[in-house]
Amino acid sequence: MTISSLMIINKAGGLIYQKGFSSTPSKLDSNEYLVLAGTFHGVHTISTRIAPVPSSGIEVIEASTFKLHCFQTQTGTKFIMTTDPEQTRVELYLKKVYEIYSDYVMKNPFYTPEMPIRCELFDVNVLRYIKSINESS
Amino acid sequence: MDQGSEILSRNINKTKNNEVSLNAFNFLFSEMIQYSQQRVSGTVQELEKKLSDFGYRVGIRVVELLNWREKNGKREIKILQNLYFIHTNVWKMLFGKQADSLEKHTEKEDEYMISDNEPIITKFISVPKDYHSLACGAFLAGIVEAILDGAQLPAKVEAFANPQEGFPTKTTIVINFDQSVIDREKLFQ
Numbered sequence: 383m384t385i386s387s388l389m390i391i392n393k394a395g396g397l398i399y400q401k402g403f404s405s406t407p408s409k410l411d412s413n414e415y416l417v418l419a420g421t422f423h424g425v426h427t428i429s430t431r432i433a434p435v436p437s438s439g440i441e442v443i444e445a446s447t448f449k450l451h452c453f454q455t456q457t458g459t460k461f462i463m464t465t466d467p468e469q470t471r472v473e474l475y476l477k478k479v480y481e482i483y484s485d486y487v488m489k490n491p492f493y494t495p496e497m498p499i500r501c502e503l504f505d506v507n508v509l510r511y512i513k514s515i516n517e518s519s
Numbered sequence: 520m521d522q523g524s525e526i527l528s529r530n531i532n533k534t535k536n537n538e539v540s541l542n543a544f545n546f547l548f549s550e551m552i553q554y555s556q557q558r559v560s561g562t563v564q565e566l567e568k569k570l571s572d573f574g575y576r577v578g579i580r581v582v583e584l585l586n587w588r589e590k591n592g593k594r595e596i597k598i599l600q601n602l603y604f605i606h607t608n609v610w611k612m613l614f615g616k617q618a619d620s621l622e623k624h625t626e627k628e629d630e631y632m633i634s635d636n637e638p639i640i641t642k643f644i645s646v647p648k649d650y651h652s653l654a655c656g657a658f659l660a661g662i663v664e665a666i667l668d669g670a671q672l673p674a675k676v677e678a679f680a681n682p683q684e685g686f687p688t689k690t691t692i693v694i695n696f697d698q699s700v701i702d703r704e705k706l707f708q
Contacts, residue, residue, distance in 0.1 A: 489545045489643035491552035492650070501645040503687065 383469045384516045386448070388479065388508065389415070392496045393458030395423030399499040403512050426452065426460065441473075455480060475515060482507050532588055538615070541639060548640055552655060563650060567657035567678070574661020581609060581662065582669035594670060598631075598696065598704055601670050605663055606633055613662070614639050629696045633663065636686040644688070646680070654678040656690035663692055673697045 387408070390399035397419035402408045410418070430439040443450040449469065453461045453476035461476045461483075486504040487493050493501060551573060552566075559565035586594055589608055595601045606621040614635075624630035641655045654660075656678035664676040674696040681691040 485643050486645065489542070489549050490645055491549040491556070492645065492647050500647065503643065503645040506687070 383466060385463055385465045385469065385472075385475065385512055387464045388512070389419060389460075389462040390483070390499065391419045391423055391460040391462065394496065395420045396496070398497065401505075401508065403509075403516065422452075422462070423460070426454075451476060453477065453480065459483075475511075478511060479508060482511065531584065534588070534612075541642075545640070545643055548655075548658070549644070551658075552644075563653045566653060567660075570655065570657040571661035571664065571676075571678075574658040574663075575665040576661075577613075577658075578662040578665025579669060581613070582666045585609060585612060596670070597707060598672060598700065601667065601672060602631055602633070602694070605666055609662070609666060610635070627695075629698070629701050631694045631696075632691055633694070634681065634689065634691045635659070636683070636689050638688060638690050641688050641690065652680070654680040654690060656680065656692065659690065660692050663694065667694070667696075672700050674700065 384404065386404040387402045388399070389397060389401075392398050397416050400412075400415050400419075426439045430437055433439075438454060440452055442452070444467065447467065449465050449467050449472070451463045451465065451472040453473065455461070461479055463472055463476055463479075465472055482504065483499075486507055487499055487501055488495075490501050490503075493499065552570065555566055555569040555573075559569060585604075585608055586592060595604055602621055606618045610616065610618045618633050619636045620632075620634045622632045622634070624632070635656075638656055638659060640658060644655055646653050646655070658678075660676045660678040664674065667674045667676070674694050676692060676694050679691050679693060681689045683689050
C-alpha cells in the first residue's frame, strides 16, 4: 500500500503543487500536469452540477491499478492523492496534508495565496509525513 | 464592566491562563513581515531593522513587567546575570520555554550569543532563496536589545539564521556590548 503522488489545485483550477513519491519517475512533464489539473477541476465542477442532490463532487476515482482521492476544502482548494487500490484511510491523510499546508504555507509571509507553493518547510514536512505512511504499511 | 476595561483591571502578577494562541500569533507575525516588506526599499537589512524595531517595542515593556513580577523590582547590573535573565525568565514568559544556549565568544570579550533551536515565532516561515540571508529572528534581537537597554547595558544585537541538521529554523542572537559596558563591568571585579 503506497501513496504515489500528491497534487494541490487552487480554486481557479491551477496546479500549485505536484509531487511524486514512487521510485519510478513520472512520465508526464510539468505542462501535462497543469492540463491534467485543469481537466480534473472541470470534471469535478461538472460532477457537482449534475448531482441530483447537493454534492461536494468527486471524492474517489477507482481504476484497476490505482485510486485517486480528492479532498476539497471550504475555500475551494483541492488536495489530490493517487494511491494503489488497496490503500485505506486516504481521507485522513489528505486532511493531515491540509493541516501541514495551513501551517507551513498559509502562515508563511513569503507565500502569495493561489500561487505555486515554494516553501521549503512544507516540502520537508509533507515528505516526512508521506514517507512515514508508506513505510509503515 | 465592558470588555475593554477588563484587561486593564486584571492583576498584572497573575500569569495563569495568560497564553495566546500560537496560530493567531503566527498569522499576526506573518502580516507584520508582509507589512514591513511593503515599506522598505528592498534590502534585507532594512527589513530586519523594521522587525527589530517591532521587537524593541515589546522588549521595553517586558523588562518593566518581568522585573516587577519575578524580581520584586530588583534589577540586575551585571552582564551575565542580565543575559541569564533573558535566556531563562524572558524566554519562559514569552515563549513558554528557555532558550537553548547562552555562550560567550572565546576571543572577543564583548560578544555573547543566545541560541534558540526552534523559535516558535519562525516555526512556520520558509525564507525564499532570494532573501536567503534574512533572519526573521530580528524581532527577537529587538526584544533582547530593548531589555539590555532597559538594564543600562547598551549593545548592538543582531539575529542570524543558523540552520542545523534537525533544526532548520535555528536562530542565533549575537550581542556586542558597548565598550563603556565592558569597562564598567571590570570595575565590579
